[in-house]
Amino acid sequence: MCGRFSLVGDPFELGFKDNFNITPATSIPVKTMNCDGQLMKWSYSPLWKPDMNLINCRSETLHIKPSFKNAQRCIIPFSGWYEWKRNDENKQPYYHYTNAKYFAGIFNENGCCILTREATDKINFIHHRQPVLLNEFDIGEFFMGQDIFDAEINSDVKFYMVSKEVNNPANNYAQITKEVV
Template identity: 30%
Template sequence: MCGRYSLTVTLEQLLSRFELGNVHFRLEAGYNIAPGQLIPAIIEDNEGNRRIGRLLWGFIPSWTKVPNPKPVINARAETIAEKPSFRESFRRKRCLIPADSFYEWKAADHGKQPMRIMKTNGELFAFAGIYDTWVTPEGERQSSCAIVTTAASSWMDPIHHRMPVILPGPSSEAKWLDRSTPIGHWQDMASMLAEDKWKAYPVSKSIGNVKNNSPSCIEPITQE
C-alpha cells in the first residue's frame, strides 16, 4: 500500500515539471502527507488541458450514500478496471499525484522501520491516481482520490510487497491521463523503473504521527 509520501518542492518547480499554468491554492511543503488531507493532484479535461487542484486523499465514489468511515486510500491495479468502486473513475477520471518521495515500513528485528524511497537525483515524479466527486446530502461537492498500487518490483520487494504505480516520465504520465489507455499497460509499470535510479533510507518513527510535518521527517537516521 501507499499511506505516506512527501512533496517538498517549490511552486515554480512543480509548475515547470508538469507543464502547468497558475494554481489557485497555496502550496506548502509536505514532509509527511497522509490520508484524510487535501493533496495536490493534476487532471486533464476533455480538450487535453491540464490543471492542478487539491483532492481529498480518501476515495469516495460519486454514487455512495454514506462515506466509508475508513478511507479507501489505494486502488489495486489488478482489479481497478472491474471493481465497482473504481471502474468508472478508471475509465473517465484519472489523475497524477506529484511527489518527491514516499514512505513504507520495513520489517526489522527491532520492529517496523519507516523507509523513505526517492529518486537518487531527487527529481519529482508522479503516482497514477483516480478521483471522483461525491455530492453530500447538503449539496456540497467533495472531490477525492486514491493512489493506484501494484505488486512490488524486485528493488522494492525487500521493503514491502506492494508499491504505488509510479509513472516513469512525462510520456507515461500523458498516457495515463489518456482515458483510452487500457489498464494492462500499467500493471507491470513498477518493473519498468530502473533500480539504480532509486534509493531508500531509514527515517524517524515519528513519521507515523500525522502531526509531524517538518524537515526532520526526511532526515536519514541510523536504524532505530
C-alpha cells in the same frame, strides 16, 4: 501501501505548502485530463458509498472492482513516500524516492487515491506493494487510458531508513525525510 508521502514545492501553483508527512484526508495537488491543477482530498469513495475512504487502488483490479467503475484518471505529484517494514515487534519506516515526479491516481467528486502495483524485487522486502510511478512523458498515455503500470521507471526506486518520528502525523518537517543510521 503508500499511506504517507511527501511533496516539496507547489508544482501546479495552487498555494500548496511543503508537506513532509502527508496523511490520508489531506488536500493534495492533482492534475487531471481536464484541469491543470486543483487541490483534492486524498481519500476516494465511490459515489454510492461516500464513507469508504480508500487511499490506494490495486492497478490489477482497477477495471474489475465496482468501486472504481466511474473513476477518472489523475496524476499526483510527490517527492517521496514512506513504507514500514514489519518485524516481529517493530515497524521501521523507510523513505522511498525516484526520478519520477508523479503517482498514477484515480478520482471522482469525493476525492482521489493512488494506484499501486506489486513492488519490484529491489524493495519488496520492505512492503509487497508500491505506487505506480509516472514520468512526464507517460502522462499523456496514462490520461488516454493506457495501462502503463509496469513502466521501467517503477524499477528505479531508491530508499533508506528514516526516524520513527514520521509515525506521528503531527511531525511535518524536512528532518523526518533524512536517513538515519
